[in-house]
Amino acid sequence: MDLRFTPAENAFRAEVRDFFETSLPADIRRKQKLGQRLAKDDVVAWQRILDKKGWACPLWPVEHGGTGWDAVHYFIFKEESYRACAPDALSHNITQTGPVICAHGTPEQKAWFLPRLRNLDIWMCQGFSEPGSGSDLASLKTRAVREGDHYIVNGQKLWTTNGHRADWMYGLVRTDTGVKKQAGISYLLIDMKSPGVQVRPVVTLDGDHHTNETFFENVKVPVKNLIGEENKGWSIAKFALGNERAGIAKVGLSKARLALVKSLAARTQVDGRPLSESERFREKLALVETDLKALEITNMMVVAGMKKRGPSQDPRTSVLKLKGSELQQATTELMLEVAGPHAMAHQHEFLEAAVEASIGPDWAGTSAPNYYFNRAVSIFGGTSEIQHNIVAKAVLGL
């Protein structure tokens, strides 16, 4: 048992840190740090810088542009990425559709989609949830009926994040109604410009337009856009959920936020002295830091295991998702507390990075919206309660 990183791993960390410091554009770093929204161009610009370096899609197979890193290297890469305030990769392209096409796509699908996904020439959005299908995703009703070389798609998707920015959707559709609900679902790529697709904004608690509902009315989708076999979509979607295990807890993000909270608390006066000197506030922080340290070690144990034995059903992975989302939320709560009354001004232009400065201190203007928005972390990708159900069954055998 050796609990330290190897010299080679430490050297890799130094290389990654240096790259982020020299290559991340200052305006993107600033927006990230202030919790502002990135423009589509920002996300594209950064992804192309990564692509040039060969780090655009670390987890993909090497022949499609992956880096061949083991889980420990990927963990270090993500930690340093958060430390530098670099944006997360566009998950719909990089951790969802890309790996799915690499594993299940036809040679034609791979040749056309993979370079465009990696480069963000095209943007993907997800079409899984529906108004009647949230936690019980397999009950989804959007119907695809085969007619010759096409499927005709009818139905409605909800929570299509980036739907208004996206060129394509990776969606789950029902192709067989006469079987067990999981057995009649197919994984389809749908061109968002197809006639009959309509996207309507759904504004979230932060006052922002991230997500949408999407309607399909007799939308023609070529059969060549089916991924894998017809009616095998459920297992393909489940495969994609496991892709991000090494980074799912976002320990690096929570660490970076706590470091920021600490420096902001030092600049915030309470009763004539810095908030950072308040015993109560310090203890509150220390409690979160203690939990975060435990999660960090758990994450290291999981990635060290993956490095040695490859992806496995490590029960600790579920701990990463559950505690990881809790701590991401805790850190945004702390930001809000530090901001105090400065959090009250509602200035959407600042959130959108459309104006230089906010009404209060710069960092305070986004604290409330980001706190609200982070409530979603324990809801999407399987709610914390669903995670509890899964662990109870799969790990504890209840």
Next chain:
Amino acid sequence: MDFDLSEEQRMLKESVDRLLEDRYSFEQRKGYTKAADGWSRELWQQYADLGLLGVPFPQDNGGFGGGPVETMIVMEAFGKALILEPYFATVILFGGAVRLAGSAAQKSDLLPKIGEGNLLGAFAHSERNSRYDLADVQTTAKKDGAGWVLDGEKTVVVHGDCADKLVVSARVSGGQRDKDGIALFIVDAKAPGVSRKAYPTQDSLRAADITLKGVKVSAADQLGEPGKGYGIVERVAQSAIQALSAEAVGGMQQMLDITVEYLKTRQQFGVPIGSFQALQHRAVDMLVATEQARSMAMYAAMMVDDDDETERSKAINAVKVHIGKSGRYVGQQSIQLHGGIGMTLEYKVGHYFIRSTMIEILFGDTDHHLAALARAGGLIAPGATA
């Protein structure tokens, strides 16, 4: 970074697990509590034969030459079995003080005897008013020719009742709570002037209040430099917390396993109660707390010998905070999910809950360590602002 055990560590774990599996069922344990000392002398000899009593000691002193990871392995197994023997007092505390601060002569005299099972020790440090303040020492040591005379009272000395020798802290200078001016001595428990009042503790272990009246100690029995004892006490306390964190994890895993087993077998309303979602989710939260505690026990093993004094001390604070919190959660839920049967001493789960409660108190409770960690600025350095 590699969290797998080495071949040697795996063998250590297998041998201690096997022994305890054979010899430490709940019923067998009940038998050992009835012995005169409240534990089994025969098992103590078996620990010695397996090399367990010398795990953290250098091979030159007849030890196993193990580090914090080996201690973690043994203490986790002991936590699972809820052992009664004075391992923590003798090997971790007394042996730890000698290992960390003893002269070559003291180490070569005492450590082999501990390893062979021929010497029991205890750490006589805390006093009636000291609570968790390691510097709060009123017992005095006065110069007496080349030696010293000790006067004072030590309280709740774990396994001080059966110890052959004690490490005693005493003040040679300074005020009651000064870090400077503390000295440590190795004192024969049967020396003239030492009297002991023995009693059981909540967790079926034993302890003693020890009175020292004009106890003469030779200069050869000074442990470390007189006046500079605080640093040693702190290191011993840190090693103790590292060991306790592993013991706590062993206990939490047992509470979780026993509870899950019960949820699968106990029937109410015609179904196993584990089919109810309210109980399932609680059991999952116990699992999460246990796994996080395990990570903190690893962190303790990683940091307890770190050269950076500040980082080491903050890490150990964080470990004790987490172990205290998670141990309390897992303990309380294990009782709750059992219902009535969890409340009786006739059933095993409550015994883990009780030990877990005592572990939270030992060497500083959650609030104590949280306050210390907060005062020291926490684990993460402030970052640059935008």
